[in-house]
Amino acid sequence: KTIYIMEIRVLDFDILTKNYKNYQEGLNNIAGEKNEFITKLGPIKSEMETIINAAKSGLVLDPATQRQKEQKFSELQQEAMMIDGDFKARMRELHDSLNKTTFDELTTFVNEWAKENSIDLVTGKMEVVFANDKYDATNNILDILKERNLYVEYVLETETEPSTEEVTQD
Secondary structure (H helix, E strand, O other): OOOOOOOEEEEOHHHHHHOEHHHHHHHHHHHHHHHHHHHHHHHHHHHHHHHHHHHHOOOOOOHHHHHHHHHHHHHHHHHHHHHHHHHHHHHHHHHHHHHHHHHHHHHHHHHHHHHHOOOOEEEEHHHOOOOOHHHEOHHHHHHHHHHOOOEOOOOOOOOOOOOHHHHHOO
16 A cells, blocks of 8 residues: 655745735836826826806806806716716736736746645635645745745735825815
């Protein structure tokens, strides 16, 4: 009777991802695209505010001018909503693509490491109910990222730019 001992390790993919240089660079690229959308919305927001402030000023406009301002505001609002919709779709697309690429690239490192170390099974920590810390291989993979100059220290994100919702909702 043969007894097989299976070598199993767990990984915290969240930690690997956050400290992966290519992932952080991808987030920076996404932030750049986000800023482009915010820049597109700036003039629209300003023009909408001008119309709102004029209406609040108590200045009495003739009915034709009033309708013209209302029509312009409606057009600006539609344009802002279209830009916001495009923004949300583009952000979702970019994040999905970045997550897939990151997972595929990190999986390559994990596979190489597992083969070199005769590991039979590597699973994500999220799927495991319990594992002794001695089976956690997250730091082993982080070491590979460091060796290949693909490691960056994860810094907690702080949002400095407003989201498009903050820009379009006043």
